[in-house]
Amino acid sequence: MEKLSDAQLSALFANLSKGCEKQYKPEEAGLLKTLSDYYREKSGTLPGTLGDVEALVRSDLAAYASAHETAAAHGDRGALRALVWSEKVSKILSSLLSRFGKNPAAVPGGKNVYVCEICGFAYVGDDAPDICPVCKVPKFKIARVARR
Amino acid sequence: MPAVRNIRLCTKDCLCLYVCPTGATDTETGQIDAGKCLPGCRACVDACPSHAISLAPVSYPPPQQKTDEAAAALMKLAESKLSQARIAEGVAQSAGDADTRQIADAVAQSNRLMAEDLLREAGYLLPQSENVRALLQELLQQPQDADFPTDAAKRLLELL
Numbered sequence: 143m144e145k146l147s148d149a150q151l152s153a154l155f156a157n158l159s160k161g162c163e164k165q166y167k168p169e170e171a172g173l174l175k176t177l178s179d180y181y182r183e184k185s186g187t188l189p190g191t192l193g194d195v196e197a198l199v200r201s202d203l204a205a206y207a208s209a210h211e212t213a214a215a216h217g218d219r220g221a222l223r224a225l226v227w228s229e230k231v232s233k234i235l236s237s238l239l240s241r242f243g244k245n246p247a248a249v250p251g252g253k254n255v256y257v258c259e260i261c262g263f264a265y266v267g268d269d270a271p272d273i274c275p276v277c278k279v280p281k282f283k284i285a286r287v288a289r290r
Numbered sequence: 291m292p293a294v295r296n297i298r299l300c301t302k303d304c305l306c307l308y309v310c311p312t313g314a315t316d317t318e319t320g321q322i323d324a325g326k327c328l329p330g331c332r333a334c335v336d337a338c339p340s341h342a343i344s345l346a347p348v349s350y351p352p353p354q355q356k357t358d359e360a361a362a363a364l365m366k367l368a369e370s371k372l373s374q375a376r377i378a379e380g381v382a383q384s385a386g387d388a389d390t391r392q393i394a395d396a397v398a399q400s401n402r403l404m405a406e407d408l409l410r411e412a413g414y415l416l417p418q419s420e421n422v423r424a425l426l427q428e429l430l431q432q433p434q435d436a437d438f439p440t441d442a443a444k445r446l447l448e449l450l
Contacts (some may be wrong), residue, residue: 146425149372150365150409154425157406158417166294166321166346170417170449173442180439187380188373192390195374195381195397202370209363216357221364224411228367228404235400242393250389255396262403264396282298287396289388 152181196239199232206232227261230276234264255287291345292327293334295320299342306334306343352420356413368408375401418450426450 146154159174206229213221242249249266256265261277263284270284295306297320306315306322314326315334322334322343335343378398385391413421426443434440 146365147369147372149376150368150405153368153372153402153405154409154414156402157410158414158422160406161415161417165417167417167449170446173439173446173449174417176439176442177446180437184435185372185376187383188376189380190377192378192381192394192397195377198370198374198377202367205367209367212363213360216360218354218356218360218411220354220411220415221356221360224364224407225367228371228408231400231404235397238393239397246389250392255392257396257399257403259403261407262400264400287392287399289392290395 148181148185152178152185154178155181192239193243196236196243199236199239202232203229203236227276231262231264234276238264238266255289256284257287259283259285291330291348292324293322293332293343294346295322296342296344297321299340300338301340301342303339305337305339309333309337350416350418353413353416356411361412364408364412368405368412371401371405371408375399375405423447423450 155174155178159171159178162168162171162174206225209225210222213225238249251266253266253268254270256267256270257263258265258274258277258279260279260283261274263274263276265271265284270281270286272281273279274284293314295315300320310316310333311331312326312328314323314328317323329348330345332345335345375398378394378401382391382394382398385394413419414425416422426447429438430440430443430447
């Protein structure tokens with residue numbers, strides 16, 4: 143197993159913390175959150191623009207086919223599931239960033255912005271969908287992104 | 291297996307109060323008192339008309355084994371998602387207008403969630419798994435900065 147980056151450790155511990163919440167283990171959830179916050183602070187931000195993010199999404203989209211193949215070859219259902227969701231979300235982000243890049247007045251354009259807390263599905267509109275179109279979680283897990 | 295209540299589903303039908311032999315369901319916290327709950331009793335689970343109570347597993351089966359190749363493919367994508375999140379977070383910090391901040395915030399949140407999900411499927415689904423224990427032990431053995439939360443990592447190894 144290769145060494146995990148600080149950013150990866152942050153995300154990994156954040157997800158394990160949520161897992162402990164689901165298991166009704168608040169102490170463990172809190173400790174994992176402490177580790178996640180430590181690595182998040184340590185990894186910090188990166189320089190760049192939303193155009194740079196758009197270029198990275200495009201390169202990810204080109205990588206999904208081979209990742210799908212690898213997961214399928216190893217019979218890894220969980221990996222295939224995560225890849226299907228994140229490929230769909232990546233396509234949506236790519237489209238959102240492209241629209242914003244061409245005309246920053248077009249999005250959010252006075253509408254609300256939502257992100258699904260389970261799969262990351264992003265949506266611009268007046269109200270969140272009743273279920274997430276990507277992972278099918280009900281609406282209460284789709285959070286409005288605060289305007290600040 | 292102690293009973294746990296999903297507050298989102300509970301519609302205060304209160305049949306659990308009626309059937310519980312020990313009064314474990316009678317609390318002010320909304321949760322069931324694990325100290326009083328009789329393991330495996332499940333009287334409240336079967337009585338609840340809202341299906342809001344379930345038995346929390348005491349142990350979990352070992353997760354599906356991951357191959358290094360499949361895990362590496364997921365980790366590579368996760369690292370890219372995290373780079374995108376960190377760029378978007380930097381953009382949100384320095385943006386002069388609310389539209390850019392909102393789009394950058396959404397892009398950052400979305401990418402962090404995707405990264406979490408990909409890493410989860412790379413062998414870190416279950417907090418109690420061997421992979422997680424091995425990771426915590428490795429972090430404790432490596433030289434760390436002075437502000438590394440050593441106590442949190444040690445306590446987790448005791449609890450998980």
